[in-house]
Amino acid sequence: MSLVExxxxxxxxxxxxxxxxxxxxxxxxxxLWSTDIASKDTMGMEIVSCAAxxxxxxxxxxxxxxxxHRICHGGFIFTLADSTFAFACxxxxxxxxxxxxxxxxxxPAHEGDVLTCEGVEQTLQGRHGIYDMRxxxxxxxxxxxxxxxxxxxxxxxx
Amino acid sequence: MSLVExxxxxxxxxxxxxxxxxxxxxxxxxxLWSTDIASKDTMGMEIVSCAAxxxxxxxxxxxxxxxxHRICHGGFIFTLADSTFAFACxxxxxxxxxxxxxxxxxxPAHEGDVLTCEGVEQTLQGRHGIYDMRxxxxxxxxxxxxxxxxxxxxxxxx
Amino acid sequence: MSLVExxxxxxxxxxxxxxxxxxxxxxxxxxLWSTDIASKDTMGMEIVSCAAxxxxxxxxxxxxxxxxHRICHGGFIFTLADSTFAFACxxxxxxxxxxxxxxxxxxPAHEGDVLTCEGVEQTLQGRHGIYDMRxxxxxxxxxxxxxxxxxxxxxxxx
Amino acid sequence: MSLVExxxxxxxxxxxxxxxxxxxxxxxxxxLWSTDIASKDTMGMEIVSCAAxxxxxxxxxxxxxxxxHRICHGGFIFTLADSTFAFACxxxxxxxxxxxxxxxxxxPAHEGDVLTCEGVEQTLQGRHGIYDMRxxxxxxxxxxxxxxxxxxxxxxxx
Numbered sequence: 302m303s304l305v306e307x308x309x310x311x312x313x314x315x316x317x318x319x320x321x322x323x324x325x326x327x328x329x330x331x332x333l334w335s336t337d338i339a340s341k342d343t344m345g346m347e348i349v350s351c352a353a354x355x356x357x358x359x360x361x362x363x364x365x366x367x368x369x370h371r372i373c374h375g376g377f378i379f380t381l382a383d384s385t386f387a388f389a390c391x392x393x394x395x396x397x398x399x400x401x402x403x404x405x406x407x408x409p410a411h412e413g414d415v416l417t418c419e420g421v422e423q424t425l426q427g428r429h430g431i432y433d434m435r436x437x438x439x440x441x442x443x444x445x446x447x448x449x450x451x452x453x454x455x456x457x458x459x
Numbered sequence: 460m461s462l463v464e465x466x467x468x469x470x471x472x473x474x475x476x477x478x479x480x481x482x483x484x485x486x487x488x489x490x491l492w493s494t495d496i497a498s499k500d501t502m503g504m505e506i507v508s509c510a511a512x513x514x515x516x517x518x519x520x521x522x523x524x525x526x527x528h529r530i531c532h533g534g535f536i537f538t539l540a541d542s543t544f545a546f547a548c549x550x551x552x553x554x555x556x557x558x559x560x561x562x563x564x565x566x567p568a569h570e571g572d573v574l575t576c577e578g579v580e581q582t583l584q585g586r587h588g589i590y591d592m593r594x595x596x597x598x599x600x601x602x603x604x605x606x607x608x609x610x611x612x613x614x615x616x617x
Numbered sequence: 618m619s620l621v622e623x624x625x626x627x628x629x630x631x632x633x634x635x636x637x638x639x640x641x642x643x644x645x646x647x648x649l650w651s652t653d654i655a656s657k658d659t660m661g662m663e664i665v666s667c668a669a670x671x672x673x674x675x676x677x678x679x680x681x682x683x684x685x686h687r688i689c690h691g692g693f694i695f696t697l698a699d700s701t702f703a704f705a706c707x708x709x710x711x712x713x714x715x716x717x718x719x720x721x722x723x724x725p726a727h728e729g730d731v732l733t734c735e736g737v738e739q740t741l742q743g744r745h746g747i748y749d750m751r752x753x754x755x756x757x758x759x760x761x762x763x764x765x766x767x768x769x770x771x772x773x774x775x
Numbered sequence: 776m777s778l779v780e781x782x783x784x785x786x787x788x789x790x791x792x793x794x795x796x797x798x799x800x801x802x803x804x805x806x807l808w809s810t811d812i813a814s815k816d817t818m819g820m821e822i823v824s825c826a827a828x829x830x831x832x833x834x835x836x837x838x839x840x841x842x843x844h845r846i847c848h849g850g851f852i853f854t855l856a857d858s859t860f861a862f863a864c865x866x867x868x869x870x871x872x873x874x875x876x877x878x879x880x881x882x883p884a885h886e887g888d889v890l891t892c893e894g895v896e897q898t899l900q901g902r903h904g905i906y907d908m909r910x911x912x913x914x915x916x917x918x919x920x921x922x923x924x925x926x927x928x929x930x931x932x933x
Contacts, residue, residue, distance in 0.1 A: 333527035339535060343501070343523045365501045368545070369491035375557050376538025377497060383534040387526070399533050401717065401766065403561035403877055405924060407900055423909075424917050426881055431920050433907075435897075443898050446905050448922055450717065450879060559875065559924065561719055563766060565742055581751075582759050584723055589762050591749075593739075601740050604747050606764055608721060608875065649843035655851060659817070659839045681817045684861070685807035691873050692854025693813060699850040703842070715849050719877035 322353035326392035329458045330356070333391060340384040344377060348388065354422035354432075356388035362414045373410035375445075382434040382447035385420040389432050390451035394458050397430070402449040408442060415439045418447075428453040480511035484550035487616045488514070491549060498542040502535060506546065512580035512590075514546035520572045531568035533603075540592040540605035543578040547590050548609035552616050555588070560607040566600060573597045576605075586611040638669035642708035645774045646672070649707060656700040660693060664704065670738035670748075672704035678730045689726035691761075698750040698763035701736040705748050706767035710774050713746070718765040724758060731755045734763075744769040796827035800866035803932045804830070807865060814858040818851060822862065828896035828906075830862035836888045847884035849919075856908040856921035859894040863906050864925035868932050871904070876923040882916060889913045892921075902927040 330351040340346045340358075344366075349357040360381045368374040383402060390397040410416055420434040434447035488509040498504045498516075502524075507515040518539045526532040541560060548555040568574055578592040592605035646667040656662045656674075660682075665673035676697045684690040699718060706713040726732055736750040750763035804825040814820045814832075818840075823831040834840075834855045842848040857876060864871040884890055894908040908921035 337527035338522060339524055339526045339532035364496060366497055368497045369495035374497035374538060376534065376541040379537045380532060380534025399564055401561065401563040403719065405559040405905055406557055407898065423920060424881065431879055446897060561877065563747055565740065581762060582723065589721055604739060653843040654838060655840055655842045655848035680812060682813055684813045685811035690813035690854060692850065692857040695853045696848060696850025715880055717879040721875040722873055
């Protein structure tokens with residue numbers, strides 16, 4: 302499994318914050334990632350970047366991801382988005398969990414495709430946030446749109 | 460990976476139909492299952508039962524399912540529900556795909572837990588169906604509720 | 618605007634409870650209903666029945682409900698379901714609010730149709746509940762399926 | 776009921792298109808609006824602007840919108856978003872209907888508040904689109920986030 306060193310997302314963060322907050326986001330991501338067997342080892346994801354309130358992850362589609370129709374299992378497309386969501390909503394070093402998520406599947410992904418998921422915070426009010434994830438393939442076509450609701454819980458990551 | 464022979468669900472099917480339809484559902488499930496690397500090999504699921512418009516799948520939570528919080532990755536709980544949904548909505552031997560899904564996470568699942576997902580058809584009008592999945596642990600506690608929207612596409616499974 | 622006196626739902630309540638709890642549900646519904654201008658006066662709904670964890674409301678589709686396509690505005694179908702949801706999730710006399718809802722529209726409703734929404738509790742764990750609403754027309758055809766997530770907040774209704 | 780003349784949204788449209796397409800969007804909106812009793816007369820909405828793939832609507836919260844808690848009925852917040860969604864997804868002069876929608880409620884709205892809903896297209900692939908709506912109050916606080924899925928059907932608006 303490849304492990305890409307998380308780097309600071311060069312794009313401006315929306316609403317969230319910047320500067321020192323992004324350094325925190327990197328440290329949080331490194332900590333969560335170090336023990337995330339599911340995303341790293343089982344699924345073969347890589348972190349492309351993370352910042353306050355946002356994250357980008359990537360996952361090449363391999364044979365292990367294929368369902369009975371020989372396309373990438375929708376659950377694994379969801380899993381890629383859910384992992385990206387986790388890095389984005391935990392990025393303030395306040396532990397947060399997903400309370401609910403929805404996904405729309407727009408086109409299938411095939412073996413050999415490389416899926417990239419970009420996640421951004423839409424709103425964070427008190428303990429509750431909403432984050433949108435967009436999963437695209439290597440041709441820039443949108444494969445799925447995901448929306449996650451987070452709830453911060455007591456505790457910090459690092 | 461264990462493979463449980465799909466058996467007829469003894470409970471009455473809701474709205475869907477029964478008798479000969481259930482035999483078709485079994486044949487469809489066996490065909491889809493035979494090549495479903497994602498559900499069977501990667502995730503370690505088993506089919507408990509299937510019938511017209513419904514299905515039950517099971518998945519023991521193992522180390523490979525754990526995320527950075529050392530609990531079962533929410534994406535894999537979704538994946539269990541999504542696989543169950545696939546068996547239920549394809550059960551009429553008309554190919555169907557998920558157009559969108561939503562999930563609410565109610566409690567975490569830990570290593571050693573055995574998750575069971577029961578899925579039932581709520582409505583099927585023309586090509587479009589709605590199916591509800593309930594994921595419970597070995598103590599009968601509800602772990603997640605999932606709702607999937609399906610769209611039938613041309614083609615048959617068997 | 619007609620006001621139907623809420624009556625006890627004769628069907629067994631699922632999971633929720635029965636007997637004395639249903640009497641509480643009736644008292645709560647009467648209180649909420651008495652000041653619900655939106656549901657009663659603006660929309661013209663009626664309460665058909667309510668019980669612990671469930672409720673049934675009805676709304677005849679009139680000219681005031683029609684959108685630019687001359688069919689019932691989807692927002693008003695949602696509103697009927699959301700009101701039904703409110704009666705179901707407040708039925709324990711613990712104030713509860715909707716945190717999020719989703720709806721699938723299955724067929725249009727026309728002027729003169731009479732829509733009935735039946736709502737049932739699917740799960741209530743701690744402060745958080747999930748409730749499903751089914752909106753049907755006078756021919757028993759399903760018009761929409763709605764799922765609501767509730768969160769109890771401090772306070773009682775009666 | 777006030778009727779605001781729809782005007783061209785000065786902001787660049789995302790992905791959608793511009794120029795002549797916006798003129799079409801205005802004509803479509805004017806046509807739909809002229810007979811939309813629900814949005815205009817029953818709810819008291821106004822169109823602020825519309826363009827290809829996007830729209831902005833406004834609704835002052837009045838007594839007629841209040842539920843039994845004396846706050847704006849969540850169904851009417853949904854209705855504002857659903858109307859905005861309709862103008863955005865019909866803006867290409869290809870008839871489109873909502874197949875499903877989800878909403879997250881973030882804070883209540885009170886009598887006297889003025890709600891503004893801004894809607895943008897996130898993706899439109901073939902006949903299916905995803906549109907996001909953000910409902911804010913006069914202080915710029917987010918009241919609700921709505922996501923709608925549209926399906927184009929045969930026929931044009933103008």
